[in-house]
Amino acid sequence: MKKELHEIRSEGRFERTEESRAQVFLHGMLSFLRELVRDKAALLGLIFFGILIFAALAAPLVAPHDPTAHDLRKRLSPPSLSGGYLLGTDQMGRDALSRIIYGSRASLTVAMNVVLFAGSIGILLGIISGYFGGRVDEIIMRLVDLQFSFPGLLIAMTLIAVLGPSLRNMVIALTINGWMVYARMARGVTLTLRDSLFVDAARSVGCSDWRIMFRHILPNLAAPLLTLAVLEWARIILAEAGLSFLGLGVQPPRSSWGLMIAEGRMYLSVAWWLVLFPSLAIAFTVLSINLLASWLRVITDPYQRRARG
Amino acid sequence: MSRYIIRRLIYSVVVIFGVSVFVFVITHLVGDPAAQMLPLNSPPEEYERIRHLLGLDRPVLVQLYHFLADALKGDFGYSFWQRQPALPVVLERLPATLQLVFAAFAIAIFVSLPLGILASIRPGSLLDRFCVTISLLGMSIPEFCLGFILIIVFAVQLGWLPTSGYQGGGLYLILPALALSGRYIGRLTQIVRSSMIDEMNKPYMVTARAKGLRESAVIVRHALRNAAIPTVTLAGWALGRLMGGLTVLVETVFAWPGVGHLAKEAIARRDFPLLQADVFVVALLITSLNLIVDILYAFVDPRVKYE
Numbered sequence: 001m002k003k004e005l006h007e008i009r010s011e012g013r014f015e016r017t018e019e020s021r022a023q024v025f026l027h028g029m030l031s032f033l034r035e036l037v038r039d040k041a042a043l044l045g046l047i048f049f050g051i052l053i054f055a056a057l058a059a060p061l062v063a064p065h066d067p068t069a070h071d072l073r074k075r076l077s078p079p080s081l082s083g084g085y086l087l088g089t090d091q092m093g094r095d096a097l098s099r100i101i102y103g104s105r106a107s108l109t110v111a112m113n114v115v116l117f118a119g120s121i122g123i124l125l126g127i128i129s130g131y132f133g134g135r136v137d138e139i140i141m142r143l144v145d146l147q148f149s150f151p152g153l154l155i156a157m158t159l160i161a162v163l164g165p166s167l168r169n170m171v172i173a174l175t176i177n178g179w180m181v182y183a184r185m186a187r188g189v190t191l192t193l194r195d196s197l198f199v200d201a202a203r204s205v206g207c208s209d210w211r212i213m214f215r216h217i218l219p220n221l222a223a224p225l226l227t228l229a230v231l232e233w234a235r236i237i238l239a240e241a242g243l244s245f246l247g248l249g250v251q252p253p254r255s256s257w258g259l260m261i262a263e264g265r266m267y268l269s270v271a272w273w274l275v276l277f278p279s280l281a282i283a284f285t286v287l288s289i290n291l292l293a294s295w296l297r298v299i300t301d302p303y304q305r306r307a308r309g
Numbered sequence: 310m311s312r313y314i315i316r317r318l319i320y321s322v323v324v325i326f327g328v329s330v331f332v333f334v335i336t337h338l339v340g341d342p343a344a345q346m347l348p349l350n351s352p353p354e355e356y357e358r359i360r361h362l363l364g365l366d367r368p369v370l371v372q373l374y375h376f377l378a379d380a381l382k383g384d385f386g387y388s389f390w391q392r393q394p395a396l397p398v399v400l401e402r403l404p405a406t407l408q409l410v411f412a413a414f415a416i417a418i419f420v421s422l423p424l425g426i427l428a429s430i431r432p433g434s435l436l437d438r439f440c441v442t443i444s445l446l447g448m449s450i451p452e453f454c455l456g457f458i459l460i461i462v463f464a465v466q467l468g469w470l471p472t473s474g475y476q477g478g479g480l481y482l483i484l485p486a487l488a489l490s491g492r493y494i495g496r497l498t499q500i501v502r503s504s505m506i507d508e509m510n511k512p513y514m515v516t517a518r519a520k521g522l523r524e525s526a527v528i529v530r531h532a533l534r535n536a537a538i539p540t541v542t543l544a545g546w547a548l549g550r551l552m553g554g555l556t557v558l559v560e561t562v563f564a565w566p567g568v569g570h571l572a573k574e575a576i577a578r579r580d581f582p583l584l585q586a587d588v589f590v591v592a593l594l595i596t597s598l599n600l601i602v603d604i605l606y607a608f609v610d611p612r613v614k615y616e
Contacts, residue, residue, distance in 0.1 A: 146327045149549070149599055151591045153557060154572060155331065158584055161576040162340030238451050242558050245453055246573055261457065265562075268472075272461045279454030287449035294445075 042295030045288035065095035106256035122182025130190025223300040234289040328592040386582030395586035406567030412486035425501025447495030456488035456562040504536040545602025
């Protein structure tokens with residue numbers, strides 16, 4: 001009798017968890033979509049960002065012209081709806097729209113890689129720092145503090161100048177420049193969880209420190225990490241544009257938004273579109289990411305969610 | 310109080326030391342100063358001679374020691390491009406940058422303080438949304454793009470202001486300072502707004518209103534004074550970041566003869582002694598600024614010094 005009850009219970013629980021898992025997932029997706037539709041600005045941001053990623057991936061299909069094909073007879077043609085060059089042409093007669101579409105690849109590649117590398121390094125060090133505490137914590141956090149008071153962009157410029165300008169070196173420089181934000185966040189969350197009941201439980205059933213850190217604590221970083229990574233993404237796109245503008249990113253004839261602005265600045269008084277359109281591309285991209293980030297911050301934080309009503 | 314200041318002072322020295330070591334590692338270990346000085350395809354004997362001349366054949370720690378000792382004396386080496394010691398070249402450019410940064414700071418305070426306060430009075434209202442939109446726009450436009458847009462509109466199309474250059478400031482200062490303040494306005498408005506909203510929800514606000522104070526007095530004398538604490542720190546911190554590189558871009562756009570533009574030129578000419586001196590001066594500037602902010606912070610908020 002006792003055994004039967006136990007079986008029934010475990011069976012019942014088994015079924016319920018399976019069912020509720022699917023339900024929870026569905027419910028989560030639905031409420032996610034509902035939240036997104038409620039915040040029109042964030043929805044717009046997401047749509048713009050989606051289009052941008054699609055354009056970057058499918059650049060050869062989407063771009064109306066070859067971004068490096070030049071035609072000096074058509075140099076500096078103004079933007080027009082009928083002439084075949086929607087956003088005009090540059091000083092070598094290359095299509096500005098196609099160059100903007102291809103240029104998005106540089107931005108997104110750098111941002112993705114830097115968020116990935118800086119995020120991994122920062123989170124690893126941050127969790128270690130918060131979990132073990134003591135001397136390790138002291139050293140890592142002093143390093144973080146130190147980096148926060150560095151002239152970040154200037155150091156990145158110096159590093160790229162020494163290594164030579166390329167996308168890879170830009171990723172290296174910006175990773176060194178940006179890991180500490182994640183470390184500080186990861187440490188903070190780890191500190192609040194270190195003495196919690198579930199960590200004690202995991203330890204008492206014999207989990208190793210590494211298992212506790214990466215199976216039990218790491219998942220709790222997901223929500224703040226998501227917001228932070230999105231914000232960092234915006235910051236890195238700005239940094240990439242700035243460094244490319246200074247000539248420290250992709251080299252011609254390849255294109256990136258910052259580089260297009262640097263090339264166009266000589267023609268500012270005769271061909272304003274060469275500077276304006278890449279500038280708008282950067283601004284809209286960063287704006288859409290910022291809108292997403294502020295929305296994410298609100299929906300992942302129960303306190304703010306309630307305050308919003 | 311004095312103990313707190315001394316502790317911050319020691320920390321600042323550590324930061325400067327850290328920056329110096331970092332710069333040394335980048336330029337001497339990642340890069341090769343001898344190779345940077347020589348033209349391409351120089352004979353190996355020449356390379357060895359330069360290495361010996363610069364002391365690069367000595368052990369790394371000895372090199373580091375000499376690098377730091379020289380830096381302490383203000384000796385960063387000889388600028389190949391300017392044909393004179395590097396530090397005076399940088400210091401000569403410093404006033405222009407300070408002028409630009411403080412003008413941008415003043416504009417930012419002047420714009421974002423009212424914006425942030427207005428937004429916080431009724432969160433979620435039309436006015437709030439308007440202010441938040443402005444701050445988001447400000448945060449999203451890169452300062453150099455904003456610079457070009459300002460040039461296109463006010464210098465090229467309208468012809469009201471000069472496109473670029475530096476004649477001791479005046480009219481030439483307006484556009485660069487506006488461009489530099491853009492992202493700062495965005496950040497600062499958000500900081501003011503959120504710290505004001507935090508204060509608005511506290512019980513003492515109810516007391517202030519209950520005893521019949523006018524709303525303007527409640528906001529300015531009670532909420533604003535307490536909201537000033539986080540605002541001052543973050544504003545100062547952001548001011549440091551403003552100098553830590555953003556001026557490079559704006560100064561390049563407007564041909565403003567400051568330390569940022571100098572860094573860009575030093576890189577273009579591969580003049581590494583000059584670049585080192587530049588990074589060092591900027592780091593020193595940022596650190597002293599942070600120090601001032603920290604000390605100010607302790608004055609504004611008496612709780613800090615007991616930490």
